[in-house]
Each structure stands twice: as structure tokens, then as C-alpha cells.
Amino acid sequence: MTALGKVYLIGAGPGAVDLITMRGARLLGEAEVVLYDALVTPEMLALCAQATLISVGKRSGQRSTAQTVINQQLVECARRYQRVVRLKGGDPMLFGRADEELRALEAEGIEVEVVPGVTxxxxxxxxxxxxxxxxxxxxxxxxxxxxxxxxxxxxxxxxxxxxxxxxxxxxxxxxxxxxxxxxxxxxxxxxxxxxxxxxxxxxxxxxxxxxxxxxxxxxxxxxxxxxxxxxxxxxxxxx
Amino acid sequence: MTALGKVYLIGAGPGAVDLITMRGARLLGEAEVVLYDALVTPEMLALCAQATLISVGKRSGQRSTAQTVINQQLVECARRYQRVVRLKGGDPMLFGRADEELRALEAEGIEVEVVPGVTxxxxxxxxxxxxxxxxxxxxxxxxxxxxxxxxxxxxxxxxxxxxxxxxxxxxxxxxxxxxxxxxxxxxxxxxxxxxxxxxxxxxxxxxxxxxxxxxxxxxxxxxxxxxxxxxxxxxxxxx
The missing domain is CATH 3.30.950.10 (Tetrapyrrole methylase, C-terminal domain)
Structure with a gap:
């Protein structure tokens, strides 16, 4: 059995591709799989063209993946991949449901690192x-x-x-x-x-x-x- | 008489060099002169090694340049240089005295662009x-x-x-x-x-x-x- 991967919760910033941090951009370029929100643009996803991309878009008024399903997807990705990125619009720690994702990952003993973004x-x-x-x-x-x-x-x-x-x-x-x-x-x-x-x-x-x-x-x-x-x-x- | 330069108010982020935005890093690399706060690290200033560096450090409890002097320095730099960066710790629009700098520059008809940072x-x-x-x-x-x-x-x-x-x-x-x-x-x-x-x-x-x-x-x-x-x-x- 391979070791569990690490999950990076990364803030994408407000939208413009060059308003992500240098650290966030580097980690996107190293990711094997990226789970991204609806508000993340195609231009930003070009920073992780090497990765498997999974849309878990949530946007008010439209159908979206339930939070519990996203949590489960994150856990499954960390079982299959070594470098998992969860890319969130803005900053992950402000109105980002990060608490729920952190708890789900921690319950499985999965390592998490948070990279802040421009809110x-x-x-x-x-x-x-x-x-x-x-x-x-x-x-x-x-x-x-x-x-x-x-x-x-x-x-x-x-x-x-x-x-x-x-x-x-x-x-x-x-x-x-x-x-x-x-x-x-x-x-x-x-x-x-x-x-x-x-x-x-x-x-x-x-x-x-x-x-x-x-x-x-x-x-x-x-x-x-x-x-x-x-x-x-x-x-x-x-x- | 040459045209007035443009001033970029840039958020350096919390301190780590790779927590600046990609836009901020690019503009630092293109600057002719950078006026920076006490909390900006030498590692970050390496991103603008080509520029003239001016410390206008403000830090509680230590001597620092008065805000009116900083305002005047910004205006003078925009008269001498085309690309001026004012690099501030965190985000410039939150506890950053940006209002005073914007007013001083606008009063002289100097163009300003603000680049947000991770607060x-x-x-x-x-x-x-x-x-x-x-x-x-x-x-x-x-x-x-x-x-x-x-x-x-x-x-x-x-x-x-x-x-x-x-x-x-x-x-x-x-x-x-x-x-x-x-x-x-x-x-x-x-x-x-x-x-x-x-x-x-x-x-x-x-x-x-x-x-x-x-x-x-x-x-x-x-x-x-x-x-x-x-x-x-x-x-x-x-x-």
C-alpha cells in the first residue's frame, strides 16, 4: 500500500490569473490532481495543465457538488495521488468551507497544507x-x-x-x-x-x-x- | 519635460517571499525605484535587484519616516522615474495609510495602480x-x-x-x-x-x-x- 498523499488547500485569489501567489502557482504546477471551484477560470487551470482536473463547482443558484461529496473526493484523491490540490476562489479560510474539508482529511490522517490567497x-x-x-x-x-x-x-x-x-x-x-x-x-x-x-x-x-x-x-x-x-x-x- | 511616471501600490503579503502575487512579483522586476516598508524582507527585495531601493520603514516603537515625507518622496520619484513601486507589508488597502498616499499622488495628477496582497x-x-x-x-x-x-x-x-x-x-x-x-x-x-x-x-x-x-x-x-x-x-x- 502506498503512503497517503498530501492535500494543499490553495487560494486562487479573486479571479485574475496573476493574482494567485507565487507559492500557489508553483504548487499548481506540481500537482497530480486539482479539484477546483466554479469560479476558477480556464486561464488559471492552464497553470496545472499536467494535472487531472476535477470540477467540484459550487455557485449559488446552480447545481453543485455537495460538500460531503467533495470531502470524500478529497480523501479518495489523497489515497490515489501524492500531490493533491484543492483550489478555491479567494482565500480558503474565509467563507470557504475549509473547516469541513480539514476535518474530513484529518479524520483519515491525511496531511494538509493551506496556502492563503488574496480575498x-x-x-x-x-x-x-x-x-x-x-x-x-x-x-x-x-x-x-x-x-x-x-x-x-x-x-x-x-x-x-x-x-x-x-x-x-x-x-x-x-x-x-x-x-x-x-x-x-x-x-x-x-x-x-x-x-x-x-x-x-x-x-x-x-x-x-x-x-x-x-x-x-x-x-x-x-x-x-x-x-x-x-x-x-x-x-x-x-x- | 518628461511625462510623469506611474506609481504601483503593491501588497507584499505577510512576509514569505513566495506569498506575493505573481502580478506583484512581475511589477517589482520591472520597477525603476522601490520604496519599501520595514517589514519587507531582503529576500523579497531580491525580486527588484535592478531597482533603486528606498527604505521608508515604519515600525511601531522605532524611528520611521513621517507619512507626509513618504508622500513627498513618492511624488518626487514619479517625477524622476517612469515605473515607481510602493511596496507595503500585507495588503495596501487594509491598515496601510494608502488613502494618504493616493491623495498626495492624485493631487499631482500622477497615475496610480493598486495590486492587492495576502493580508x-x-x-x-x-x-x-x-x-x-x-x-x-x-x-x-x-x-x-x-x-x-x-x-x-x-x-x-x-x-x-x-x-x-x-x-x-x-x-x-x-x-x-x-x-x-x-x-x-x-x-x-x-x-x-x-x-x-x-x-x-x-x-x-x-x-x-x-x-x-x-x-x-x-x-x-x-x-x-x-x-x-x-x-x-x-x-x-x-x-
Whole structure:
């Protein structure tokens, strides 16, 4: 019986192929098999053209592989291959279901290494040139999602940070804005929405909290919503 | 008169040279001049050996270049060079004083591009294999710092998120823990402290909220403090 392989949980970053880390790119090039999410692009998969590719795409509103099935696939790959990569959009440790995959692998005694990635919020801040913190104005940032798990309340309290970033915020963002208005945040608080962050079809929309409460146009791709005084456009900022 | 150069604000990531993005590494290799922080390592500066290197190191407790001086240096570099890189530890848009640099450059009509980086919190989550979110347990994360700016209150409210991450948390973390206990968080809430994240001398300490309130040993390097139920070590987790 051969030794169990090692599994690398790697953050692909926000989408653009060159926003993966050098370490992530090197390990992709050495992988025997790569299990990848729906949001990973063909350009990025070209970095691991030598590997067997397995799509385990999860994307809201579309059929996807159940998490328990993904966990089992990872275990089976580690039995068959020495170098297994699980490639996740953004960073694996933030809204990535990594806890479940780590537990499944650890239960079988399989070695795991985690390689961090650029999380979409920071790529969106870069793309819009809007720092999420600002001296004297914004010194705390919260990342959250409204996706619910079984047994969780639908609407836990919103974080009371200076800057708020809602991941997977397309449909839920209007409700977030309405709740922030009800909590007393000011109606003209700046909001920046980024769709398909860092990709060729990236779209940036600037509005206010009131505008966000009125709802977003239907987005086709993943949407990130940034809210707070730090998102105020600067006087001489280009676009 | 020659045209003004372009300035790239680039996130170096947490420290390890191969945790910079491929885009960041490429732009470093093309730079004529690089202005870098104290936390950027010599190994990373080897990626821009062709460039003029200017240290503008800022590190708490040590003498450093004032922000207004850095702003002025950036403007002067963009007048003399076509490709200027401002290399910052972690990600430039999170606790990076980017707002001030962007304003100074925009006021002179200088073009700026921002390249995101792996922020230290996510590298610490990877190094400790502790996801910051966990289905059903932790769905919001706050990043904050206690560093104060002139005119700010010393102790704004702590974010009421499931997971809290305090940057530059060495001296301030005990006070944070005491305040969280006073707010009713449970005494045995898991805490993970990471010093010199991703570097050869990385140090990981696991404790509880009560333990953190009792104070940390003196750290030599930058310290990141992660607090919350998501930081609970898994039964079969190695180290």
C-alpha cells in the first residue's frame, strides 16, 4: 500500500490569473490532481495543465457538488495521488468551507497544507482604489455573508464596524442596506459594488446606502458590496 | 519635460517571499525605484535587484519616516522615474495609510495602480489551519487595530462579530481581552496569537480569552491576535 498523499488547500485569489501567489502557482504546477471551484477560470487551470482536473463547482443558484461529496473526493484523491490540490476562489479560510474539508482529511490522517490567497474584498478595494481603512475615519472592517446554514437565524446582527463588506451580496444587499438605515446609519453613506472582481468583465457601481436599499440590478457574476465612509470617492480620484 | 511616471501600490503579503502575487512579483522586476516598508524582507527585495531601493520603514516603537515625507518622496520619484513601486507589508488597502498616499499622488495628477496582497490575518489562518469562518458557528469576521490617530478616542467599541482579528495586537491585546470579557464573551473562548507570520521565525501561541487578558509575553516581531469560537482546535488537528 502506498503512503497517503498530501492535500494543499490553495487560494486562487479573486479571479485574475496573476493574482494567485507565487507559492500557489508553483504548487499548481506540481500537482497530480486539482479539484477546483466554479469560479476558477480556464486561464488559471492552464497553470496545472499536467494535472487531472476535477470540477467540484459550487455557485449559488446552480447545481453543485455537495460538500460531503467533495470531502470524500478529497480523501479518495489523497489515497490515489501524492500531490493533491484543492483550489478555491479567494482565500480558503474565509467563507470557504475549509473547516469541513480539514476535518474530513484529518479524520483519515491525511496531511494538509493551506496556502492563503488574496480575498475578493481586498482585490475590490484595489480595483476601485478605495482603502477599507482610513486614518481617523475607519479603523475596523467586517467581512460577512448572509448565506444561511440549517439551524441558523436568517438575520444575525450586522457588524458595527466602520466599514462593512458583504460577500455574495447580490440578492441580500438591499436587505442589509435597509437594516443599516433602520440602525441609524446615514442615507448618503457611500456604497461600492463590484461584480466579477479582477476579471475582464469586472463592473463597478457607486451608490449610496439609500440607493442600495432600493436594490441592485440583476448581476450575472459574483457580487461584493462595500459600505462605509471609507468608500467615499476622493476629489481628484480618476473614475 | 518628461511625462510623469506611474506609481504601483503593491501588497507584499505577510512576509514569505513566495506569498506575493505573481502580478506583484512581475511589477517589482520591472520597477525603476522601490520604496519599501520595514517589514519587507531582503529576500523579497531580491525580486527588484535592478531597482533603486528606498527604505521608508515604519515600525511601531522605532524611528520611521513621517507619512507626509513618504508622500513627498513618492511624488518626487514619479517625477524622476517612469515605473515607481510602493511596496507595503500585507495588503495596501487594509491598515496601510494608502488613502494618504493616493491623495498626495492624485493631487499631482500622477497615475496610480493598486495590486492587492495576502493580508496577514489570512496567512495566519493558513499557518495555523484555523478557518476564520465556520458554517453554523462563525459567519462574520472583523479586522481592527487599536492604534490611535490624533483626535480619535482611545477605545472605540469592539466589533461584535463572531471572529475578531486584531492587527498590531502585541501590547493592546490584553486590553481587548479584558473588554471582551466585560462584554460577556466566555472566558475559555479560543485565542490564537501569531508572531512573525509566514517567516522562518514564526511563533504560534494558543490560549483562551482569560489567558490573553493576563497579557502576552513580550513579542519581538509583529503580532496578530485571532479570537473566537472558530479558532477552536479540531480534535485530530496536527499541532
Amino acid at each position: 475578493t474584498a481586498l482585490a475590490a478595494a484595489a480595483a476601485t482604489k478605495q482603502p477599507l481603512t482610513r486614518r481617523g475615519i475607519a479603523r475596523s472592517v467586517a467581512f460577512f455573508t448572509s448565506s444561511t446554514a440549517p439551524g441558523e437565524p436568517d438575520h444575525p446582527a450586522l457588524p458595527a464596524t466602520d466599514t462593512l463588506v458583504q460577500y455574495m451580496g447580490g440578492r441580500e444587499a438591499a436587505a442589509t442596506a435597509a437594516r443599516l438605515l433602520a440602525e441609524g446609519r446615514r442615507p448618503d453613506l457611500p456604497v461600492v459594488v463590484v461584480e466579477n472582481c479582477s476579471r475582464a468583465d469586472q463592473r463597478i457601481v457607486r451608490l449610496t446606502l439609500t440607493g442600495l436599499a432600493n436594490g441592485l440590478d440583476d448581476a450575472q457574476g459574483p457580487v461584493l458590496v462595500m459600505i462605509g465612509e471609507a468608500l467615499q470617492q476622493r476629489p481628484q480620484q480618476a473614475s | 496577514t490575518a489570512l496567512a495566519a489562518a493558513a499557518a495555523t489551519k484555523q478557518p476564520l469562518t465556520r458554517r453554523g458557528i462563525a459567519r462574520s469576521v472583523a479586522f481592527f487595530t487599536s492604534s490611535t490617530a490624533p483626535g480619535e478616542p482611545d477605545h472605540p467599541a469592539l466589533p461584535a462579530t463572531d471572529t475578531l482579528v486584531q492587527y498590531m495586537g502585541g501590547r493592546e491585546a490584553a486590553a481587548t481581552a479584558a473588554r471582551l470579557l466585560a462584554e460577556g464573551r466566555r472566558p475559555d473562548l479560543p485565542v490564537v496569537v501569531v508572531e512573525n507570520c509566514s517567516r522562518a521565525d514564526q511563533r504560534i501561541v494558543r490560549l483562551t480569552l482569560t489567558g490573553l487578558a493576563n497579557g502576552l509575553d513580550d513579542a519581538q516581531g509583529p503580532v496578530l491576535v485571532m479570537i473566537g469560537e472558530a479558532l477552536q482546535q479540531r480534535p485530530q488537528q496536527a499541532s
